Amino acid sequence: MDKKRSAVYKKSSAGDIGTRKGIKAYGRMSSNQIRDELVKKNLRLVSFIVSRMAIGLPSWIDKRDLISTGVIGLIDAAKNFDPQKGVKFETYASTRIRGSIIDELRSLDWIPRTTREKSKEVEGVIALLVGRLGRFPTDGEIATELGWDMDYYNKILDQISGTTLLSLDEIIATTANGDTIKRIDTLKGKSDDPLGNVERKELTDNVAKVIANLSEQERLVVALYYYEELTLKEIGMVLKVSESRVSQIHTATILKIRVKIRSMYSGS
Secondary structure, X not given: OOHHHHHHOOOOOOHHHHOHHHHHHOOOOOHHHHHHHHHHHOHHHHHHHHHHOOOOOOOOOOHHHHHHHXXXXXXXXXXXXXXXXXXXXXXXXXXXXXXHHHHHHHXXXXXXXXXXXXXXXXXXXXXXXXXXXXOOOOHHHHHHHHOOOHHHHHHHHHXXXXXXXXXXXXXXXXXXXXXXEEHHHHOOOXXXXXXXXXXXXXXHHHHHHHHHOOOHHHHHHHHHHHHOOOOHHHHHHHHOOOHHHHHHHHHHHHHHHHHHHHHHHHOO
């Protein structure tokens, strides 16, 4: 966790309770007491995640509703958390909170059909150019192939930014045995299935290879947003561009990653 985020949780964190050491220390507490403590000490995590997921959401979506949904995900995480897996509670809870919020957004079906169509159109052109060029295309090349000027292209990126939200229950790959791998499976700790662990590692390695082939600016946005957990405004300060421009770069980057991963597992 980066220093800035650590400061946010310095007073509110559950400390070691989300680790084997912490659970042992709370050994004389009941399971319900441990669950309630985990929830109480991580409520700020929900607000933090909601604030980061607000990219591209329309103004009519009430963040308070998303926070309520995120709290349900937090409670579910506290109920099902197993410290023996060797994963810190905050890491585990973050995936469940984000998944609950995304599923709620998808149930609202708030993305207009025309926006979804534009997203598919851009993805189709990215796939076409990747095959033609043997590399990721630049934004200018994508816009030219679409017959759009850059202003219109960036406007469309702003509109489709919400479609880059990733559902944790989305199936992203199929194993040799025909079993499906959901996105959340790649975030879990090791399981008792050696073959499944190998396939998940392969998928993770492939994602890393795809990211390595992005432009320097795109890799930096991915690193700062997903690993350093900076906000779009903070990333904009690092790159010396507007928050809106960072959102556009993020959207285009996620579309490129999505296209490449899909092609790798579809055999196209």
